[in-house]
Amino acid sequence: MPSSTDLVHAVSADLEKIREAAPLVLSLTNSVVQPLTANLLLAAGAVPAMLNDAEEAVEMLRGGTDALLVNLGTVTREQGTVMQTAVQEANRLGIPWVLDPVAVGALSLRTRLAEQLKERRPRIIRGNASEIMALAGYSSVTKGPESTSSSADALQAARELALHTGAAVLVTGRTDYSTDGRQVIATENGHAMMSRVTGVGCSMGALAAACAAVSPSPLQAAVSTAVLMGIAGAMAFEQSPVPGSFAVSLLDSLYTLSPEEIARRARILPL
Known part of the structure; x- marks a missing residue:
């Protein structure tokens, strides 16, 4: 298992790769969080694309998309069909995709869809x-x-x-855990204010897709996602300790995040 120091260096490397490569992330995400998701991807250095049509999703994937996010937050039956089609094409093309199963277990339609999608080789x-x-x-x-x-x-x-599933699983909370089933890596960054702004968690799924596009492994991509989002959240609270301006500061903090800040703040513990 890599050391904490190695993991910190890998997080900085993943962020630098995103900024250099500007991966195109197709986000099939929910209507509540689209603006924050798009802006967070831009702040990280990635390029967002969003749509709700199966034919266009296939065209977009064939046209140079680097990663796909599938977020079930406001899913409908029609959107479920779009997601299934997009995942099939992403797998055919070897494009990494991320599953964000919002409220699965609470509602039946999304639970059935998530059960199907988890069998289709998500990367994270x-x-x-x-x-x-x-x-x-x-x-x-x-x-x-x-x-x-x-x-x-x-x-x-x-x-x-x-x-x-063969995916890396990222469980988010006060402590974030990333695992490939064998290794487990805990990360303890972030701030409770992140749970007071709609869309922060869902936007984290989009950042995971950007990381998956450049990272050497799904597990490292999950760790990088947790650390980058967590540090940006902690920095944002220091600047803006109230929800409205916190959301803006979160974008600013991610945009300005440096390797030195990552090295100083990252709290990574291989278990």
């Missing part, structure tokens, strides 16, 4: 504890899209889900 699955537990087949209780369990409660479920 990102969710809160309740979502990951539900997707792994564990009993979980949710409050809408919010988790009622801690990220540590979902660690065993995350490992099993990773082994079953």
Whole structure:
């Protein structure tokens, strides 16, 4: 397992690669979070694209897309068909894709869709504890899209889900856990204010897609996502400790994030 120091260096390398390569991320995401998701990708150095048509999704994927995000936040049956088509084409082309199973386990349509999608080789699955537990087949209780369990409660479920799907699983919470089923890496950055702004978690899924486009492994991409988003969130709170301006400061902090700041702030613990 790589050391904490090696992982910190890899996080900085992933951010630099995003800024250099400007990966195009096709985000099939929910209507509530689209502006923040697009702006966060831009702040990281990636290029966002968003649409809701199956034919256009295939065209976009064939036209140079580097990664795909599938977020179930406001999914409809029609959007589910678009997502299935996009995932099939992404897999055919070898494009990494990220599954964000918002509120899975709480509502039936998205739960059925997520159960199907998890079998189609996502590179990363990102969710809160309740979502990951539900997707792994564990009993979980949710409050809408919010988790009622801690990220540590979902660690065993995350490992099993990773082994079953071949994906790296990123469980977000007060402590974030990234696992490929064998290795587990904890990251302790971020701030509670991140849960007070709609779309921060969903935007994290988009950042995971950008990281997956450039990172040497899904596990490293998951770790980089957690660290970059967490540090940006902590920096944003220092500048703007209230929700409205915090959202803007989050973008500014990610945009200005330096390797020196990452080295100083990153709290990564291989378990």
